[in-house]
Amino acid sequence: MGFFCESWNRLSLFTRIMIGFAVGIILGLVMGPKAAIFAPLGTILTKLLTMVVAPLVFTLLVCAAADVGDGKRLGRIGIKTVIIFLLSTAVAIVLGLVVSNVMNIGSGVSLVGISTADQPKTVENVSFINTLLNIIPKNIFEALAKMNLLQIIFFSLFLGFALLKSGDKGKAVLDFCRSGQEAMKEITNIVLEFTPYGVLGLMANVVGKNGTAILIPYLKTIAALYICSLFYLIVVQAGLMVGIMSHVSPLKFLKTMKEAMTFVFATCSSVATIPLNLEGVKKLGVDEETANFVIPFGAVMNMNGTAIYEAVAVVFTAQIFGVNLTFMQQIMIMLSGTLASIGTAGIPGSGLVMLTIVLSSVNLPMEAIGLLAGIDRILNMGRVVPNIMGDAATAVMVSRSEGTFRDGKSFS
Numbered sequence: 001m002g003f004f005c006e007s008w009n010r011l012s013l014f015t016r017i018m019i020g021f022a023v024g025i026i027l028g029l030v031m032g033p034k035a036a037i038f039a040p041l042g043t044i045l046t047k048l049l050t051m052v053v054a055p056l057v058f059t060l061l062v063c064a065a066a067d068v069g070d071g072k073r074l075g076r077i078g079i080k081t082v083i084i085f086l087l088s089t090a091v092a093i094v095l096g097l098v099v100s101n102v103m104n105i106g107s108g109v110s111l112v113g114i115s116t117a118d119q120p121k122t123v124e125n126v127s128f129i130n131t132l133l134n135i136i137p138k139n140i141f142e143a144l145a146k147m148n149l150l151q152i153i154f155f156s157l158f159l160g161f162a163l164l165k166s167g168d169k170g171k172a173v174l175d176f177c178r179s180g181q182e183a184m185k186e187i188t189n190i191v192l193e194f195t196p197y198g199v200l201g202l203m204a205n206v207v208g209k210n211g212t213a214i215l216i217p218y219l220k221t222i223a224a225l226y227i228c229s230l231f232y233l234i235v236v237q238a239g240l241m242v243g244i245m246s247h248v249s250p251l252k253f254l255k256t257m258k259e260a261m262t263f264v265f266a267t268c269s270s271v272a273t274i275p276l277n278l279e280g281v282k283k284l285g286v287d288e289e290t291a292n293f294v295i296p297f298g299a300v301m302n303m304n305g306t307a308i309y310e311a312v313a314v315v316f317t318a319q320i321f322g323v324n325l326t327f328m329q330q331i332m333i334m335l336s337g338t339l340a341s342i343g344t345a346g347i348p349g350s351g352l353v354m355l356t357i358v359l360s361s362v363n364l365p366m367e368a369i370g371l372l373a374g375i376d377r378i379l380n381m382g383r384v385v386p387n388i389m390g391d392a393a394t395a396v397m398v399s400r401s402e403g404t405f406r407d408g409k410s411f412s
Contacts, residue, residue, distance in 0.1 A: 013192060014259040020196035021203055021266055028207025035208030038201040045198020048191045049272035052184055054147045056274065057296040058156050059181035064292035065160025066174050077398055081294050084394045085302040086338060088241070092232055092304040092386065093334045096311025099228050105220040105312065106319020149271065149300040188275040199266040206377055221316050222375065226382045228308045233386050237304075241393040246400040248284065248407060256283050257392055261385050268380040270299045270387045281392050285407035286399040294398055298391030305383030305390075307338065310358045313372055317364045329362045 008016070028035045137143040137151035144152060163170035163177075238250035254261075260276040267273070274296055281291045314333050318325045325333075355372070359365070372379065399405040 012259075013195065014262055016196040017199055017259070017262050017266065020198075020200035021262070024200040024203025025207050027200070027204040028209075029211070031204070032208050032211070035204040039205040041197050041201025042199075042205060043201070045191075045194055045201070046267065046269070046272065048194065048198075049188075049267075049269070050147065052188050052191060053271050053274065054144050054149070054152060055180060056184040056188065057149060057299075058144065058152055059177045059184055060278075060292045060296050061153060061156035062160040062163070062177045063174070063181055064289055065157050066163045066170075066177075067289045067292075077290060077293055077402065080398050080401060081297060081394060082301075084241075084397060085298065085390075088236070088304055088390055088394070089302065089307045089338045090334060091236060092228075092307040093311045093338060095232055095236075096224075096228050096308040097315060097330055097333065099231075100224050100312045100315035103220055103224050104319065105224045106316045153297060153300065185275070192275065195263060199263075202266055221312060221372075222378060222382070225309060225312050225379055228312065229305055229382045229386050232304065232308060233389055237386065237389050237393040242396050246393075246396045246405070248396055248400070248405075253284065253392075253396070256280050257389060260388055260392070264384045264388050265381050268377065268384050270303070270384055270391075273388050274299050277388050277392055281395045284392075284396060285405050286395045287402075287404035287406060290399040290402065290404060291395055294395040295391050298394060299388075302390050302394065303387050305386035308386065309379060309383040310355055313355055314358055314362065314364065316372070317359060318362075321365055323364060325362065332362055333358060 011019075024038070027038065031037075135150050135154050137148070137155055140151070140155045142148075143155065159173075163174045234250075234254075238253050242248050242253045243250040257277075257280045260273050260280045263276050264270060264273040277299075278291055278295050281295060282288065286294075311333060315325070317323075396405070
């Protein structure tokens with residue numbers, strides 16, 4: 001037993017996660033619904049990671065803002081980051097629309113027997129002004145307790161900038177945040193050791209409940225999403241953003257980020273993957289300050305994969321309900337999808353909520369949400385990888401543009 005434990009601990013985290021992933025699938029296929037007995041392992045992992053996320057993001061961003069060195073650089077990094085997020089999200093939506101239309105993904109799907117009892121019939125219109133106002137927290141402790149990450153990010157950056165301007169007077173508070181940051185990193189490292197077992201529980205439960213039968217009616221939709229996600233990951237993020245624009249080897253980028261990709265694929269949580277994403281980009285050569293700013297910020301502000309999903313889901317909806325989308329309607333999908341994806345909380349299932357905004361922008365039936373809910377977990381697993389890799393690629397681009405990227409090796 002001791003030899004087994006020693007051998008197990010010598011394996012890399014990536015290898016252990018992959019073993020847990022494979023064993024979970026096997027258990028789900030063999031045991032069927034009874035595999036739900038392993039679900040608590042996944043719940044424990046998710047709760048442990050969620051426990052760490054809010055204080056980790058808070059301390060990271062306070063220190064990142066204070067360590068930038070001057071307000072001009074903080075503003076410059078922020079502007080670059082937001083511009084890259086918006087442009088990359090728009091490209092993701094266009095890709096999703098093109099592939100979905102070419103594959104004609106909504107054809108051949110029967111609506112017989114679809115229940116719409118629990119589906120939303122209307123969408124609450126939230127004004128742009130109210131959305132901006134809601135980013136400002138009334139009570140930072142309430143925001144931390146409810147893990148409202150947009151509000152936490154706003155306050156953290158505000159506090160970090162204030163500490164930067166305060167100089168020596170703010171040193172005590174900044175030192176406290178630095179100590180908290182190190183403590184959160186240590187807790188995260190401990191939690192990550194449980195990851196293979198949590199992944200086993202998550203996969204066993206998902207496969208046990210759904211099996212392979214659920215994939216058949218929606219095969220084209222699932223295929224379209226995964227094709228788009230893979231193409232976007234390899235060509236746009238690794239090839240264009242990291243390779244051509246940042247002069248970093250795409251293969252090195254993908255290899256270094258493999259643990260983060262494996263983890264997010266299993267957990268479907270961009271936020272929970274922040275620690276692994278941070279570790280990966282720093283190994284690539286992204287400087288500490290840029291990484292600590294872009295990665296937590298991107299986890300709630302940059303959802304490239306979710307944007308692909310929204311485009312695929314809207315085309316699927318239009319086609320199964322026999323609605324022909326005009327060119328202008330598809331432009332509206334791109335605009336509303338970009339805005340809907342920016343700020344989507346990086347937690348499992350949030351894409352379905354944001355989809356209501358996009359559907360309403362082109363007056364499509366909300367019943368589609370019920371159709372997609374049954375396979376949302378499977379779709380979610382495909383879209384979360386581009387979500388976190390978009391943050392990593394953006395961090396590389398910003399760090400390179402700032403002249404702070406530490407690699408020494410670029411390819412030509």
